[in-house]
Amino acid sequence: MRASELLTVTDSGLYCPPGGFYIDPDRPVDRALVTHGHADHARSGHAHVMATQQTLDIMKIRYGAGFAGAEQAASYGNDLNVGGVHVKFVPAGHILGAAQIVLEFEGVRIVVSGDYKRAPDPTCEPFEPVPCDIFITEATFGLPVFSHPPVVEEIGKLTTSVTDFPERTHVIGAYSLGKAQRLIALLRDNGHDAPIFVHGALERLNAYYVSQGIELGDIRLVANSSAEEMRGAVVIAPPSALGDRWMRRFDDPLPGFASGWMQIRARRRQRGVELPLTLSDHIDWPDLTATISEIGPGEVWVTHGREEATVRWCELNGIKAQPLSLLGFEDEAE
Amino acid sequence: MTRLDADTGAMPSGSLKAFAELLDRLVLTPSRNGKLRLIATYLADTPDPDRGIALAILAGELSLKAVKANLFRTLAEEHIDPILFRLSYDYVGDLAETVSLVWPQKADNAGSLGLADCVARLEALTRAEAPAVVADLLDRLNPAGRWALIKLATGGLRIGISARLTKQALALYGGKDVAEIEELWHGLKIPYGDLFAWLEGGEKPKNTIIAGFSPVMLSHPLDAALLSNLDLRDYQAEWKWDGIRVQAVGQQGVARLYSRSGEDISGAFPDVVEAIDFDAVIDGELLARVPKTGRTGTFSDLQQRLNRKTVSSTLLAKYPVMVRAYDLLRLDGEDLRERPLSERRERLDTFIANLDSDRFDISPALEIPDAAALSALRANPPEPPIEGVMLKRRDAPYVAGRPKGQWWKWKRDPFNVDAVLMYAQRGHGKRSGIYSDFTFGVWQDGETGLQLVPVGKAYFGFTDAELAELDRFVRNNTVERYGPVRSVRAEPQHGLVLEIAFEGLNRSKRHRSGVAMRFPRISRIRWDKKPIEADRIGALEILLD
Numbered sequence: 001m002r003a004s005e006l007l008t009v010t011d012s013g014l015y016c017p018p019g020g021f022y023i024d025p026d027r028p029v030d031r032a033l034v035t036h037g038h039a040d041h042a043r044s045g046h047a048h049v050m051a052t053q054q055t056l057d058i059m060k061i062r063y064g065a066g067f068a069g070a071e072q073a074a075s076y077g078n079d080l081n082v083g084g085v086h087v088k089f090v091p092a093g094h095i096l097g098a099a100q101i102v103l104e105f106e107g108v109r110i111v112v113s114g115d116y117k118r119a120p121d122p123t124c125e126p127f128e129p130v131p132c133d134i135f136i137t138e139a140t141f142g143l144p145v146f147s148h149p150p151v152v153e154e155i156g157k158l159t160t161s162v163t164d165f166p167e168r169t170h171v172i173g174a175y176s177l178g179k180a181q182r183l184i185a186l187l188r189d190n191g192h193d194a195p196i197f198v199h200g201a202l203e204r205l206n207a208y209y210v211s212q213g214i215e216l217g218d219i220r221l222v223a224n225s226s227a228e229e230m231r232g233a234v235v236i237a238p239p240s241a242l243g244d245r246w247m248r249r250f251d252d253p254l255p256g257f258a259s260g261w262m263q264i265r266a267r268r269r270q271r272g273v274e275l276p277l278t279l280s281d282h283i284d285w286p287d288l289t290a291t292i293s294e295i296g297p298g299e300v301w302v303t304h305g306r307e308e309a310t311v312r313w314c315e316l317n318g319i320k321a322q323p324l325s326l327l328g329f330e331d332e333a334e
Numbered sequence: 335m336t337r338l339d340a341d342t343g344a345m346p347s348g349s350l351k352a353f354a355e356l357l358d359r360l361v362l363t364p365s366r367n368g369k370l371r372l373i374a375t376y377l378a379d380t381p382d383p384d385r386g387i388a389l390a391i392l393a394g395e396l397s398l399k400a401v402k403a404n405l406f407r408t409l410a411e412e413h414i415d416p417i418l419f420r421l422s423y424d425y426v427g428d429l430a431e432t433v434s435l436v437w438p439q440k441a442d443n444a445g446s447l448g449l450a451d452c453v454a455r456l457e458a459l460t461r462a463e464a465p466a467v468v469a470d471l472l473d474r475l476n477p478a479g480r481w482a483l484i485k486l487a488t489g490g491l492r493i494g495i496s497a498r499l500t501k502q503a504l505a506l507y508g509g510k511d512v513a514e515i516e517e518l519w520h521g522l523k524i525p526y527g528d529l530f531a532w533l534e535g536g537e538k539p540k541n542t543i544i545a546g547f548s549p550v551m552l553s554h555p556l557d558a559a560l561l562s563n564l565d566l567r568d569y570q571a572e573w574k575w576d577g578i579r580v581q582a583v584g585q586q587g588v589a590r591l592y593s594r595s596g597e598d599i600s601g602a603f604p605d606v607v608e609a610i611d612f613d614a615v616i617d618g619e620l621l622a623r624v625p626k627t628g629r630t631g632t633f634s635d636l637q638q639r640l641n642r643k644t645v646s647s648t649l650l651a652k653y654p655v656m657v658r659a660y661d662l663l664r665l666d667g668e669d670l671r672e673r674p675l676s677e678r679r680e681r682l683d684t685f686i687a688n689l690d691s692d693r694f695d696i697s698p699a700l701e702i703p704d705a706a707a708l709s710a711l712r713a714n715p716p717e718p719p720i721e722g723v724m725l726k727r728r729d730a731p732y733v734a735g736r737p738k739g740q741w742w743k744w745k746r747d748p749f750n751v752d753a754v755l756m757y758a759q760r761g762h763g764k765r766s767g768i769y770s771d772f773t774f775g776v777w778q779d780g781e782t783g784l785q786l787v788p789v790g791k792a793y794f795g796f797t798d799a800e801l802a803e804l805d806r807f808v809r810n811n812t813v814e815r816y817g818p819v820r821s822v823r824a825e826p827q828h829g830l831v832l833e834i835a836f837e838g839l840n841r842s843k844r845h846r847s848g849v850a851m852r853f854p855r856i857s858r859i860r861w862d863k864k865p866i867e868a869d870r871i872g873a874l875e876i877l878l879d
């Protein structure tokens with residue numbers, strides 16, 4: 001069996017012909033395996049969805065109970081059989097419930113990483129490297145310039161600013177699924193015990209994370225709080241809220257943004273933020289190249305992001321590589 | 335789950351990295367107050383001599399041009415594949431930033447290199463050893479530190495804050511008056527150990543400088559109501575000149591020209607400095623002079639000479655400048671600042687009479703029998719470079735800062751023009767999320783008939799309620815968005831007319847309209863007018879001459 005027969009690129013996304021299923025398809029299909037709950041990977045309207053229980057729960061929260069015709073939960077590490085293809089879900093370290101999907105058929109093993117990272121994240125299981133013939137990696141930050149600083153330094157920037165500007169409300173834009181909860185959990189780990197205020201868009205996802213045993217501490221809704229109470233506090237909101245009328249409720253807000261893109265100065269200026277925090281749920285360049293070396297795949301396929309540099313690095317290191325032009329993945333807000 | 339130690343998140347004090355982070359925050363912090371606080375906090379947290387070096391860099395007193403930018407590219411390409419480097423550079427768009435990010439991280443000691451240490455090594459650099467030393471420095475830094483190092487070493491560091499702001503941050507840090515710092519400034523030496531010692535409660539450094547700066551006396555704004563409470567017999571009246579406030583200082587053969595904040599601007603005005611052949615301190619206004627006529631020129635003429643470090647002989651001949659004196663602070667070693675204005679003025683009259691009249695003349699005292707006479711003078715000034723009248727108490731000593739009830743300024747009424755709103759930008763701080771910066775234009779004959787040409791930008795002059803209305807108008811009439819900026823409908827029959835008040839006009843090559851407004855603000859929102867009723871560019875052009 002050739003790898004390209006086990007997994008091909010179609011208009012709807014990655015397709016496994018022998019198993020008859022898609023992985024993270026971007027339009028409704030009969031049978032979909034979904035790596036994680038982000039909207040560019042998990043779409044509603046499939047007839048049958050297989051994902052981790054947490055990913056299924058997140059899809060239900062975001063799309064409503066009827067998000068799929070039928071659902072089937074896959075536990076991390078369990079051996080499954082889908083249409084004759086051996087399938088396993090393995091932690092990806094990206095967000096709560098995120099998985100790499102391992103496919104094995106007639107002696108060929110492919111790992112579809114979905115989105116993943118190796119940096120510390122108290123809100124999800126860490127990435128597990130799986131040896132394979134083909135490793136399909138994302139390359140959102142696939143350029144040598146993306147070497148994300150230690151998480152503790154970035155959290156330190158936020159807590160230091162809160163100390164230095166105690167009269168300003170620190171409003172931090174963070175992607176509402178994953179990044180927001182990770183930021184809160186990291187703040188808590190760093191000893192920040194004060195109430196953290198959140199935008200209404202985060203309420204249900206936060207509650208779900210807490211139900212899954214992720215401690216977020218004293219979380220309050222911005223809508224139920226006065227400007228006075230929120231002075232000097234950390235507020236977390238979806239990035240889009242920062243440029244919105246919604247900001248007017250705060251006295252002298254100090255806008256920040258938690259994103260892997262904040263490493264690049266021009267990007268900070270574009271966003272108009274005062275406090276950029278380089279905090280990414282995607283793998284950075286040093287970890288990406290180290291992970292490929294660690295797994296030692298026969299071949300690397302590169303999806304969304306900066307495929308060119310990653311492919312070049314593989315070539316320089318004697319690893320066969322090719323870009324997979326998959327459309328529809330957007331990680332601008334990451 | 336591991337507990338993160340708060341201490342490991344803090345940066346080592348005095349490091350180049352901490353300085354780089356300060357620079358990054360300053361760039362992104364729009365409010366003046368915020369910038370002051372950031373600098374003051376940095377100074378408090380950073381040991382000597384690193385903070386002194388930082389201060390010198392911030393105040394523009396220290397710049398290195400030790401290394402060519404290309405060296406960094408060459409060094410980087412020894413560590414990284416050229417194609418990967420090109421892809422990175424294409425994405426980032428800035429060489430220093432690209433090199434700082436792709437440089438291989440040596441994990442153990444990154445971030446520990448001190449700022450003073452680093453600058454000392456760069457200053458001592460010879461060409462031959464540059465590559466090895468620079469590579470070693472890069473190895474000992476993190477990306478933010480490497481970026482600052484490259485910018486510093488190549489002389490490409492743009493701080494974007496004024497020397498004055500830096501001095502204000504020092505004043506804030508030490509709880510001192512900024513005037514005291516300005517007076518000392520030119521006598522201080524990098525890394526300013528004695529200055530910091532004083533700011534932290536120690537002894538004040540002695541002012542040993544020759545031809546130093548004396549902090550200036552400033553005025554309060556006046557209006558008709560306040561005027562009615564003044565007894566005009568106690569006051570001397572003068573024109574308020576529309577030039578640049580300067581201080582001409584001569585002492586022991588040293589001549590200097592300072593701006594009102596104490597910046598040494600001698601380099602830009604050699605024609606004036608050459609004429610300072612006296613031992614005195616003159617407070618006055620720098621004005622343009624029309625060659626061969628003896629008349630003073632407009633602020634536009636003066637602008638040709640501003641913001642230059644050096645000046646060509648052609649420019650000197652074409653746009654000569656002079657000082658119109660209004661006060662005398664020191665004469666032949668005698669400090670006159672404690673004396674009343676009436677006495678200083680008498681001494682000034684005699685003194686100026688003996689100077690080269692092409693370079694120094696006197697701002698005449700005006701006859702004002704009553705308030706009506708003052709109003710009349712204010713409304714009809716005789717020469718263009720006048721922006722109002724001044725009243726100064728005859729018995730007032732010369733006091734640095736803005737003492738109450740001593741000096742008054744009464745500016746002439748602003749000019750007005752009806753303009754059309756063209757673009758709006760979201761504000762910062764309290765106004766973040768609100769469209770609060772407005773670009774407006776007036777009509778000009780173009781190839782396709784009447785076109786709007788932008789003439790200025792205003793971000794104040796309106797109440798909070800009006801701001802809310804403006805914001806609503808922008809959101810409901812958006813044509814296009816570019817990041818934080820929106821263009822709005824501005825058509826002859828549909829759009830918003832703003833009455834703009836401004837203090838004057840300058841010619842400007844940077845603006846498409848050829849004019850730039852001084853201190854424009856929105857004086858009224860003309861919901862009642864259609865854009866076609868707004869002014870033409872001609873209404874502004876006549877004000878230029």
Ligand SMILES: [Zn+2]
Nearest residue numbers: 036038094115
């Ligand atoms: Zn994702």
Ligand SMILES: [Zn+2]
Nearest residue numbers: 040115329331
């Ligand atoms: Zn993704």
